Every structure is written in structure tokens, then in C-alpha cells.
Amino acid sequence: MTDHVQTFAALRNHLHQTALLASAAELLQWDERTMMPPDGSEFRAAQVAYLSGRAHAMRTSEQIERWLDELDGWSAASDPASDIGATLRLTRKDYEKQRRLPGQLVEAIASATVRGQGCWDAARRNDDYAQFQTALDEMISLQRNAGELLAEPGQSTYEALLDQYEPDARVEDLTRVFAGLRDELVKLLSEITASPRQVDDRLLKQTYSVDGQRQLSKALAAAIGFDFQRGRLDETSHPFCTSLGPSDCRILTRYEENWLPGSIFGTLHEAGHGMYEQGLPQDWYGLPPGSFVSLGIHESQSRLWENLVGRSLAFWKCFTPLINETFSETATPAQWHACFNRVQPSLIRVEADEATYNLHIIVRFELEQALISGELSTAELPFAWNERYTSVIGVSPPSAANGVLQDVHWSAGLFGYFPTYTIGNLVAAQLYQAADAALGNLDRQFEQGDFAPLLNWLREHVHTHGRKYTADELIQNATGKPLSAEPLIASLRQRYAQVYDLESSPG
């Protein structure tokens, strides 16, 4: 017994030290994107590579396997959802995954990523897909190789890649749920575009001082519950959220003088990510009980605060006085709300509204599966891309730069990553629906600026569990139902009914 306790302490210490190193690497990267002087890049890359390499070596150390073997059958680990049980179970899973990829392949992918991003960047600048095609072919072949090595029995190659970002997700389930979502979104979109009431969002394109946006962003993040004693908000060109320790979460946003929603919803989005990190059990930082479940669940937290909360009429009933005062404006809550919910099918995913965003993802989800399986060649890809955009979203990319070349993901080897965005949207709506049912009228609470009940509900049903449950288990436990598209569809329909004067049940 005492042996087990000591062995576990040694394992836990090893994992804690790995987290110390990995979080230092995170700081190096946060600093690179916010503070570092221009000429610091080269040495910074060497620092990050060295620390990340050391952390990787610690994660794949054979000592881990020896400790785990010694702890096999330890009664304290018998409950797989206990702290100890989850730590042993998931550490073994992570270890085995990491060990399955030979160092040579990991290095080949790392170096193909650098090359791939360079080619992609040039191709996009020159609007010339051909400059990227060879690098993409190489990356697909490496990822296929990795997927084959990672696949568990019964898992397809693509599913194994997806598993890196969304553990235990099944392509079959996602395909079914996404298909239902797609049909409903296409229907909703046609109703919106056919509506006689349209939204004029010139209000959002006036000049808004960056200082004012900075104050407003900080006030909104604090209001919904982002803890500034344990975090900060900064500025960068590509917003993100990073956790540098159990009480040090950094979120970043971007301020554009002539596009107000960028900073507001960017901040709410990253604050949602940040509050998830701040709600994870601190004592287990970097270990499974203190880690996030999956990218989809992480994204559900950001999308919930950005869209379900931040784009609600109740939210703007609460904050219209503040935004009007900050910018000497006089718009009504309904006007702000309408502007922030304008729908306009467009070519670019990252600029998409909520009605079309998931359609962009579904196109990518289908295409990347076909690329990995080999059904689709990279030569055919641009045509397939344009064909889907025209048929699904109703817009036809005039150029590769605005079409197949718009995202960095594939050039960086991120196959299986895109679906996590839509999983996030689905889970956000499903959690919100359950919280609303459990807590009574959330809208009324928001109107009064009271976001604590919702945050506490999320803490209890999502954050506090770390990685102890799979995404599916977590959703089932929190909402009583498996993942479904219905809550998201209902939520969008209800919101757009307000803005576009639609019927609130499908027409």
C-alpha cells in the first residue's frame, strides 16, 4: 500500500515537472506574440523547441510505463472517474499514443509543417494554389501515416487523427449530427435571405477608439466572470487563450477601429476559454483531473459566452448603457442586438455569422476525410471546394486565396481539427439549454448583469471534472441527452426570429 502511495507520488511529481516545463514554453510563446522585440524570433524559436522537446521527452519516458505497471491493480485507482483513477488511466492512454509515433515521423511532420506554412503563405499571397499543392500532398501522406499508426482497433485513419483533438469522437456520430444541422441551417438561411426585414450594420463600422474598446472589453470580460486576479487580457494579431499555470490564464483580443464586434466578441470568446481554464481543479494543473476534455468542449465554453450569452438581447439590455457611454452612442439594445446578429453568407470562415459558420466547417469536414482516405486528390481539391461552397453556402469563391487557401490548418498538419469548432457550437447550445432549464430564466439574470449562476452551473457540470469523463459522457451527464443538433437549431431560430422577423418554428 505504502509502495503504491510512494510510486504514485513519484509519477505525479514527474507529471507536475513536465507541466512546469510545458507551461514555461507556453509563456515563451505568449510573450513572442505580445511583447518580444522584433529581432528576438530566432533565439525564441530555439528556446521553445528546446523546452518543448524536453517536455516531450518527459512525457514519453519509459519510467512512466514502469510506474504505471507498478500501480496496476491499486485499489485507490479502481474508480476510473476518481482523481487517481483518471490520472492513471489517461496517463497510460497519452503515453501509449505518444509512443506510437516514431521520433522520425514526429520530426518529419514538424519540418513539413514549417515548409507547408511557408508554401501556403506564399500561395495565398500570390493567389496560386499550385505553389501549395506539393507541400499539401506531402503533409497528407505524413498525416495518413500518423493516423494509421495511431488508430485503435475499429478506428479509421481519419478518426485517429480526429481523436488527437476530440478524444473518443466517432465520425459516424458526427456525420449524422452534422447532416441534420446542415439541412436546418440551409433552410434557416434561405428564410433569412428571403425576409423583408434586413439589418443595416453601418453602426458597427464607424470609428471606435481603441482605448474605448479596450475598456469595454475588460469590463465585459470581468462582468461575465473572467478572474483578473488569475488572468490578464492583452492584444495580439491572432487572438488566443493560453494557460501558464493554475492561476495565470492569459486571453488576447484584437482591436480594429472600424469594426467594433471584432474586439467585443473576440474578448467574450477568449474569456469563455479562459473561465474554463480558471475553473479546472488547480491542484491537478497539467494532469488529467486538471486538464480540459477536448477541443470541442473547450470551444463550447468560448462559443457559449460569445454567442448564447453575448449575442442575446438580454445581454445588450444590460450593457447598452455602458457601450453607449463609452462611445457616446445612442443606439437601443434592439439595434445593437440586430447589428451583432446580422447574417450575410460570405466566403471566409473566420468572418462568418452563426447561421453560416457551421456550413463552412461541414464543407471542410467532408473534404478532409476524402483527402485522407484518398478519394479526393489535391489536384481536384480546389474544384471540389468551390462546388461545395456554391451548393452549400450559396457563394462561389472567385479565387483560391478566398477559397481553398483561406485557412492555415491543413498546411500545419491539422487534419481532424475543424469539426471541433462545430462540436463546440453544438455543445454550447445544448449546455445552455440545460442550464436555462435548471436555473430558471437566464435572460432575466443577464438583464440584471448576473452571470454568476450560469458560470457556477458550468463550473459544476463541466469545469470541475477536468478530463475525467469523455466529451460524450460529460454531455450526457450535464444535459441528460447525447449530443444533438436540436438545441443549436432551436437557439438560432429563436434569435433570428427576433432579428429577421421569422417564425420561431421552421417555416
Place this chain on the structure above:
Amino acid sequence: MTDHVQTFAALRNHLHQTALLASAAELLQWDERTMMPPDGSEFRAAQVAYLSGRAHAMRTSEQIERWLDELDGWSAASDPASDIGATLRLTRKDYEKQRRLPGQLVEAIASATVRGQGCWDAARRNDDYAQFQTALDEMISLQRNAGELLAEPGQSTYEALLDQYEPDARVEDLTRVFAGLRDELVKLLSEITASPRQVDDRLLKQTYSVDGQRQLSKALAAAIGFDFQRGRLDETSHPFCTSLGPSDCRILTRYEENWLPGSIFGTLHEAGHGMYEQGLPQDWYGLPPGSFVSLGIHESQSRLWENLVGRSLAFWKCFTPLINETFSETATPAQWHACFNRVQPSLIRVEADEATYNLHIIVRFELEQALISGELSTAELPFAWNERYTSVIGVSPPSAANGVLQDVHWSAGLFGYFPTYTIGNLVAAQLYQAADAALGNLDRQFEQGDFAPLLNWLREHVHTHGRKYTADELIQNATGKPLSAEPLIASLRQRYAQVYDLESSPG
């Protein structure tokens, strides 16, 4: 031959990786003092301790000794001042020093430092020396132990401690040079206090906007040559300079609304440190050819730009238009210059003017030697302190808080550190005198805003050599003379002659 080349490459790579790790620890500390959210401290301490511990383990790895032994007699290292020669020679020296201290003693000192600083802080707050005395006794005994273990043949215990900050310095030499300095400063001070012309510095205590000070500080740092492509200027409560890589030097200053010189001279001081770091050979970052010689030489660079340049009349002839415009002021260059050179004997070292600063140091240098040798007990220390202040500086501390408890150094185990401040002042004046002789009239260049010739001279005679020469060798090579108090005395006498209407040769 090829074997030597390969062995050296392996050693160099090991030292480079150590520098990657150590510089990441530096970033963790910079961030802690500038950016980190309040509750991040505990985990941050663990990160710093872990990374520093790993770096220490790498510096004391026995593999280093094996590599050095294999490289013994390698012809490429025969010139001790070549890159390779200096690397092998100084790596062995550092290695042997580090190995001489048993891990247990290093840990005891680390833990006594934490305790000591806590006691010191409480004692100073309560103005109660007794609360610190036991911790100080413990620290002195540990430092004495360390000094005995570190001492080379012929070195005293105190000299061995001093050697950690000022390698190869001899107490005998410093005692002689400091004594000459002390006599001349006491004489100068009595002339200044007796002068009928006195300086009214109320100009400096008006309200100066922090934004204006920020702009001015950045402009001055850039003007004298601090490279913002390879560095940044930030804000903190205790200004410092840290190097996070060969092209990433961070300097920090402090802005007080009612005390203008704080930010100006703080910035010039830290920029001086920063330009030294920026001038070290980049390819050898963290290795002896890319490292600084000693704390005294480092301090010479900060003091040179702060005092010899920044407190000159020529400097203010150049920057009076800028400072007046920034703050809507109308003072003349002579008025700014006089205010910035006001002399007023005071109790607190960090607030001291140039005429008295070194007297504060000399008191500490004498007292800390007596503490380490045991000639002075901690019970006698407060009395000895007050007696010296009265006789040397002419002020009598009314309390321990403003007297013996004012500095953090001894509580942190920094015995042998204080003299490096005065070495810095001496070397600064001596280098400046040599540069002025070599470059013609520096004053005229400053009046025209031309600081590049001086910076280039320092690059060539100081920065570019890294640690290849000892401080004494460097001073001799750069100035043609051994360290002497004469240039500093002459420089101060000349400056105060302008301000206080003294005769420019001793009265």
C-alpha cells in the same frame, strides 16, 4: 583533431542548451515583475525553481569535466583570449566553482535567503533590528562557510565571496583605491556644503505626467543607442535589466509623478546595462565570449550613460527642447543640469547623489568584511553603522529602518556585492576619460545628439570582448592604466565646479 572539433561542438551545444533553459527562467522572472496576474506567484515560484534547478544541474554535470579533459591540450584553445580558449578556460573555472559548493549548502543558503528576506522585511517595517539579527547571524555563518569552500589559495574568505560578483578582484587593491576616493569625496563634499551657491530643485518635484515621462524615457534610451529592435522598455517597482536572448534585452524603469529624475536617470542607467548586453557577441550568448565580465564592469556601463553622459551639461543642451516641449516647461539647460546634479548628504544609499553615493558603499564594504571575518558581531553592527555614517557622510540615522536595515542585500546573502557599485563608478569615469581623449570632444558630439562614436568605442573596447579578459585586463587595455580613483574624482570635481562654483582643482 576532428575528435576535438566534435567534442567542442558537444560541449558548446550543452552550454547553449543550458543558456536556453536559464534564459527561459529569466523570462519567467521578468514576466513575474511586469505582467503576471496577482495570484500567479505560487506556481511561478515553482516554475522558476524547477528551470533554475535544471540549469544548475546542467552546469554541474560531470560530462562537462570529461569534455574539458578530452579537450586538454587542443591547439585551437592555446590562446586564452580566443573564443575557444576563453570558453574552455572559463567553463572549467565556473564548473569547479559550482562543484565546490555541496548541494546541501546551496539549499541551506536558498532557504536562509527566503527566511532572511522575510525577517528583514518585517524588521524594517517595524523598525526593529532585533527581528532580523538571528537570521543575519545564520546567513553570515552560511556565507562564511561558502567563502571558505570557494577560496582559492591566497584568497581570503571575503575575497572568495567578492569573486562571485567581481572575479579576480583583490580586496587589497580595492581598499587602497576606495581609501583615496573616500578622502577626496569627503573633501569635495565639505566644499560643496560650504559653497555660497546652492541648488533649488523644486523644479523636479512638480507634477510630471507619467505618459510624458514614458515618451521622454523611450526617446532618450533610443537616442543614446538602445536598440528597440532587440529590446523593450517597461515599468516595474524595482527597475532592472535582463537579457532573455542575444537579441532580446528588457530594461525597466519606474515613473513617479512628483520626482522627474527617477525615470530619466533610471532609464539611462538601465539602457546602459542594456547596450552592454546588446553589444556582447551574439553567437556566443550565454557562453564566456558572449557574457559580461563582472558586475563592476556591467555597472560601469550603466553609470557611464547615467552620470557621465546623462548628467553632463552638453546632454541637457541637446535635450532641453525635448523635455521642455514634453512638459510645457521653460527651464534652461543650465537649470536642468544644476537640478540633476544637486548634492545633499542623506541617509539612504539608493537616493544618494554622486558625491555621496560611494561613501555609502565604502561604509558597507568595511562593515561586511568585518562581519565575515568575525571582527564585528551582529549585536555591534547597528552602532558601528551609525558611527560610520556620522563620521563619513555626516548624517546620523535616527532609526534602524533608515540605517542598517535599508538594503535587502545581506538578507539575501549578497556579501561582496556592494563594492561592485563603486567599481562601476570608478571604471565608468576611467573609460569615459579614455574615450574622450581618443574621440576628441565628446561634449560637442552630445550637444549635437551624436552618441554613436562613444557607443562604438565602448563596443570595441569593452562589449565585444565578452568575458575573455578580466576586469583589470580590460581596464588596462582600454585606458592604458590600472584602476584608479583619479578619473572619477576629476570628473566629479569638474561637474560640481560648474554647479557649485567650486575651483576645479582641489581647494
